[in-house]
Amino acid sequence: MAAPGKHPEMRVWQERPLNAETPPHLLAGADTTPIECFFVRSHGPLPEVGGSPSLVVDGLVGRPLELRLAELPARFDARTLTATLACAGNRRSELAALRAIPGQIPWGAGAIGTAVWSGAPLAAVLREAGVRAGARHVAFLGRDEASGCAFGGSIPLAKALSGEVLLAWAMNGRELPREHGGPLRALVPGYVGARSVKWLARVTVQREESRNPFQRDDYRLVPAGREPGPGVGVALGELPLNAVILAPADGATVPAGPLAVEGWALSGGGRAIERVEVSVDGGRAWSQAELLEDRGPWAWRLWRARLALSPGPAEIAARAWDSSGTPQPPDPAPLWNPRGYANAAWPRARVVARA
Ligand SMILES: Nc1nc2c(c(=O)[nH]1)N[C@H]1C(S)=C(S)[C@@H](COP(=O)(O)O)O[C@H]1N2
Ligand SMILES: [Mo]
Numbered sequence: 001m002a003a004p005g006k007h008p009e010m011r012v013w014q015e016r017p018l019n020a021e022t023p024p025h026l027l028a029g030a031d032t033t034p035i036e037c038f039f040v041r042s043h044g045p046l047p048e049v050g051g052s053p054s055l056v057v058d059g060l061v062g063r064p065l066e067l068r069l070a071e072l073p074a075r076f077d078a079r080t081l082t083a084t085l086a087c088a089g090n091r092r093s094e095l096a097a098l099r100a101i102p103g104q105i106p107w108g109a110g111a112i113g114t115a116v117w118s119g120a121p122l123a124a125v126l127r128e129a130g131v132r133a134g135a136r137h138v139a140f141l142g143r144d145e146a147s148g149c150a151f152g153g154s155i156p157l158a159k160a161l162s163g164e165v166l167l168a169w170a171m172n173g174r175e176l177p178r179e180h181g182g183p184l185r186a187l188v189p190g191y192v193g194a195r196s197v198k199w200l201a202r203v204t205v206q207r208e209e210s211r212n213p214f215q216r217d218d219y220r221l222v223p224a225g226r227e228p229g230p231g232v233g234v235a236l237g238e239l240p241l242n243a244v245i246l247a248p249a250d251g252a253t254v255p256a257g258p259l260a261v262e263g264w265a266l267s268g269g270g271r272a273i274e275r276v277e278v279s280v281d282g283g284r285a286w287s288q289a290e291l292l293e294d295r296g297p298w299a300w301r302l303w304r305a306r307l308a309l310s311p312g313p314a315e316i317a318a319r320a321w322d323s324s325g326t327p328q329p330p331d332p333a334p335l336w337n338p339r340g341y342a343n344a345a346w347p348r349a350r351v352v353a354r355a
Pocket of ligand 2: 041086087088089193194
């Protein structure tokens with residue numbers, strides 16, 4: 001299966017709607033991900049956005065707005081930032097290997113990418129509308145029909161006013177591509193991808209969290225042993241501290257001797273990556289990885305290390321720390337949850353070194 005406009009080596013889980021992940025070798029070595037290599041996660045068909053579409057801003061505001069999308073760049077000062085977008089279901093396959101997770105795409109570690117996004121800060125738009133007392137959340141609504149309703153979700157008002165949340169119309173210096181939510185999407189850095197609502201039609205300031213099924217039923221961390229349902233568990237927001245090994249591939253055969261290992265580390269909430277360590281014996285002894293260029297608080301930090309492998313099997317592991325000092329959990333088993341979200345266990349690559 002191939003996806004139009006996408007790299008031929010993308011892993012296509014579903015063609016219509018398009019759901020495709022990036023294989024590790026296309027993510028390695030590039031701190032921003034080219035659009036043709038950027039993962040796509042869509043719950044419903046691409047909406048037709050014709051005519052002169054507008055964005056409605058309503059709810060608990062002093063002045064409801066209806067903004068023509070074409071006028072946004074002239075009306076608001078654009079902000080450009082580098083941010084990693086990660087699906088909450090990234091690395092689900094490792095959880096599904098422990099216990100089945102039916103009805104969900106078994107993403108590997110490639111439902112993630114980093115781009116340079118430009119748009120109007122949501123804070124500036126909300127300032128123009130005037131947020132009223134009692135407001136606690138800001139809800140987004142898309143134009144697509146995803147399982148019977150438009151896709152939507154919400155974020156806390158404090159995050160919405162933070163300045164880093166964009167109403168984005170450009171990605172990597174190009175007009176926002178349709179499959180990534182063009183002409184306009186929300187971009188919520190440091191949060192699970194699901195809150196970065198594509199094909200944005202409406203922004204509603206409100207007292208409560210969004211009642212959209214993708215906030216109320218889906219994209220919630222449900223305790224193991226409970227049935228997912230409306231309001232069960234917590235709505236996902238900030239991303240956990242996470243890291244992935246991009247090379248060597250899990251299961252690879254490599255020459256014994258020096259081995260280059262590379263990957264990414266990312267934290268939510270804008271916390272900086274302080275340290276990444278790698279192990280060649282499954283996590284008993286560790287050595288420091290080198291952190292590559294810092295692209296700011298919302299982007300992953302690429303890292304690399306050189307290890308020495310003796311002939312035979314080896315288990316390479318990695319772990320990251322962020323500025324809060326939080327460690328990553330060693331194993332995915334205690335993280336298992338019915339929908340398979342938020343796997344942030346140490347990444348491991350089992351390899352065989354040949355003399
Ligand atoms: N309108 C709409 N917005 C959406 C989605 C969707 O299906 N419809 N999928 C969400 C999910 S789950 C993710 S991970 C990201 C994926 O963004 P991308 O396809 O640009 O990579 O978009 C989010 N925004
Ligand atoms: Mo997602």
